[in-house]
Amino acid sequence: MTMPDSVAKAAEQKCPMAPPTVEERIQRWSLYQPWLQQDPVPLWDEMREATPIARSEEVGGFWILTRYEDIEWAARNPEIFSSAQVAIPHRRIFPAEMIPIQLDGDEHRKWRQTLSSLFNPGVVNHFTPQIRQAAADAIERISGKGSCEFVSEFATALPAETFLINFGIGREHLQTLLDHKTWLRREGIPNAHTDEEIRKANQPLWLFFSDAIDRRREEGVEGRQDVISQMLKTTYDGRRPSQDEMVNALFVSMLASLDTTTSALSMVFEYLSDHPEVQELIVSEPGRIPDIVQELIRHEPVSSTGRLVTQDVERHGVTLRKGDRVLLSWGMSGLDPEVFENPHEVNFERESTRQLAFGVGPHRCLGMHVARRIIQIALEEWHTRLPRYRKAPGTQPIRHYSPSRGLLNLDLVFD
């Protein structure tokens, strides 16, 4: 693998602690590497340029599909690329498989059938006024201050509030949900060294969701469109879902939706904070917001998931063997120059709009309609009240690549 010196140098300069050669950077690739937290994108570009299928020896070893075409291929072949393990390294966080993300085949198909109507555009439309109100309230609280820290004051709470709205859980539970989730991510999971310890760490949130279901059952589901009410009325494979199955699906929805949407919101607003001409565009042509959201979601990778190979398969001269793990980086596929001309350029009139940030194939993101609506509403409501803003002088976001890519902070001042 040869790499132009200038590319390698540029890549190295952005990550001072990165291994010194391309080959080593590939071999040591993992979402958890300290030298990848700040800026994995140029190093991914370099890896993609070097090979379509890279091999990392980290966390027991796994393959990395670096190109859009191959990521889509794997996504569309779930019999070969099983979701039995979706994290690398794999951790069993519940006694049972995570619903639906860790399922395959018929079981998966049936759960998707049960769950898909719970998150579809009709439901999102129904809850949009409440989501809009939650965004407006948060912005009102912020707008008088002249400045804010966007991640903690807006991007963290809005997806969580939307989650509670969609699931019919009272807003009084917001802080509890956030506290449990923060603890789980920052301490519970990192300090859990065995599956048993992880399950203990999950207990508070497990009980949170189980209690929410019990409360709803008591309060009644008549005429209600929220997810828990619908789950209590729906069938899976001709029978009622069990309490454990419902809690499982709720927990997975939470894990899949909160941090990813926070990341997307943070990086969208970071881009906007650096581009007053786009702030202006949003104000003067709010009809462009869907195009803007689509292109900014493409431009800033957020999400990766894993797969487990079920049978030997050859691709690009490489044999992926049964039992191997594969990283599918949905977000990075959006920066593939084979598909998106000048991928690092933001272009709202871009010809190529077929991006895979929300995945494709049977496991495509169930929450994609909700996520896009949240970001759209955020753009609409924010720019109505705070049309001009920029990064606070002397500040820079601290970035992370795991568990999904995003920002820890975004300090803004309003003009």
Next chain:
Amino acid sequence: MKGSVDEGLCMGHGMCAALAPGVYEVSELGTNEMGDFEVPPGAEAAARRGARACPERAIVLDENENVSVA
């Protein structure tokens, strides 16, 4: 400009309607049930963006309307 949506391919991503709401409509379930449809005059660029965005390639647009039949 005419177009058609293959309902067998449509998986309800809703990208068509998200990018070109003046051209495409999706059901409550997120699926495009338009079948064969007509693109409103002037909306051709939007129709293309929406069609190209479909991860399932379920939308085909007929760009050759001006071919005359002799």
